[in-house]
Amino acid sequence: MTEQLTAIFGSAIVGSEVQCGDQEVLFVEPAQSREILEWLKDNEEHSYDLLLDVTAVDYGSVPGVQVVYQLWSIIHKKLLRIKCSLPENRLKIRTVVDLWSCANWLEREVFDLFGVDFVGHPDLRRILMPKNYSEGHPLRKTFPLRGKFSREKQTKIALEQDYEDYYRPEQLGALGIEPVNDAD
Amino acid sequence: MGIIDDNKRQLPVAGNSAPTFLTTKVDFVVNWARRNSLWPMPFGTACCAIEMMASAASNFDLARFGMERMSFSPRQADVLICAGRVPYKLAPVLRRTWDQMMQPKWCISMGACASSGGVFDTYSMVQGIDTIVPVDVYVPGCPPRPEGLIYGLMMIQEKIRNEALADGSLRKEDPEGAGKPEANSSEVRALTGVFGNSTQQEKVSSLAQTARPGRFKDLLG
Numbered sequence A: 001m002t003e004q005l006t007a008i009f010g011s012a013i014v015g016s017e018v019q020c021g022d023q024e025v026l027f028v029e030p031a032q033s034r035e036i037l038e039w040l041k042d043n044e045e046h047s048y049d050l051l052l053d054v055t056a057v058d059y060g061s062v063p064g065v066q067v068v069y070q071l072w073s074i075i076h077k078k079l080l081r082i083k084c085s086l087p088e089n090r091l092k093i094r095t096v097v098d099l100w101s102c103a104n105w106l107e108r109e110v111f112d113l114f115g116v117d118f119v120g121h122p123d124l125r126r127i128l129m130p131k132n133y134s135e136g137h138p139l140r141k142t143f144p145l146r147g148k149f150s151r152e153k154q155t156k157i158a159l160e161q162d163y164e165d166y167y168r169p170e171q172l173g174a175l176g177i178e179p180v181n182d183a184d
Numbered sequence B: 001m002g003i004i005d006d007n008k009r010q011l012p013v014a015g016n017s018a019p020t021f022l023t024t025k026v027d028f029v030v031n032w033a034r035r036n037s038l039w040p041m042p043f044g045t046a047c048c049a050i051e052m053m054a055s056a057a058s059n060f061d062l063a064r065f066g067m068e069r070m071s072f073s074p075r076q077a078d079v080l081i082c083a084g085r086v087p088y089k090l091a092p093v094l095r096r097t098w099d100q101m102m103q104p105k106w107c108i109s110m111g112a113c114a115s116s117g118g119v120f121d122t123y124s125m126v127q128g129i130d131t132i133v134p135v136d137v138y139v140p141g142c143p144p145r146p147e148g149l150i151y152g153l154m155m156i157q158e159k160i161r162n163e164a165l166a167d168g169s170l171r172k173e174d175p176e177g178a179g180k181p182e183a184n185s186s187e188v189r190a191l192t193g194v195f196g197n198s199t200q201q202e203k204v205s206s207l208a209q210t211a212r213p214g215r216f217k218d219l220l221g
Ligand code: SF4
Pocket: B046, B047, B048, B049, B083, B084, B085, B110, B111, B112, B113, B114, B118, B141, B142, B143, B144
């Protein structure tokens, strides 16, 4: 498969290896990651049609973030992991939400914790950390374990959150989700 | 404070006067009723909540001491039992649950995490719920055994027994006080010593870079 991909995408395929016995890992260039994922999804021979996970790793030794896509082919029962290294100064990659809609929240999570900007994502905002969290992206290796603010300031900011805001019906409506009517 | 009448005179009310024969007798009856019908508001967020459930179940049976019913509505509860970790995202929820409880109310902080943040000395965790709500009893342990929680509740009962109408300092609420540490930073530094803890922000443990983990095959050589 690696030869096949190299024939099509050329230097966008950086390398491949097998990890942990049988986990195939493919390293790709961020500029073409979307095309490669689309090809893997639509190609009949491989048809990696299920996106199991989108996550990211900050190894610390190399500045920057590695975005990881875990794919599963339902028909062929095969796993594939795609890794994509983003340099520190350009944490940008194209979204795959239109290929797999389950990527929506997963990409929001990666954005929230690592600060990766998914270009073209329909609703890129924080998902795990509080909405008014302003200390940055906590899973980066450069982020201090206890956060950047003092505990006093952190508690202050936390108590200022409006948690009812998370579920405002108008906002759900803006995303095309029907608000639940309590009267029914 | 207190009640002012039309002629700007302060009226004697509970909390302002010295104990009298009448108020001490009323105290006795009121405190007896209160301490034997404490309804807990369970705020279980993690593993400690399992022990709290165990304390309510038949082997330990909290109901023997008057905690007949776990009240899942804060408006009908007397004692908030915060069992488990509280992240900052949950902090305003805990605060509002406390604010919704009617006076008189008490609070138990159950376990190391609720009392001090425990091992979770990180960016996302409240370091002790006493920065958010006033706590009456801290139950130590990770998790405390049900006996520990029951002992904590009995300490609250003991506290109620000694309450008096004449004591004006009871039930004072200070909504602005939340999140303000009482000790100043030099006091904290003197107490925590060289190792630092969550209150000492200048000691950052994770800024050092982690070496790239070696592969298994590298290790096997
Ligand atoms: S104190 Fe221990 S048992 Fe309780 S919530 Fe924390 S980790 Fe869990």
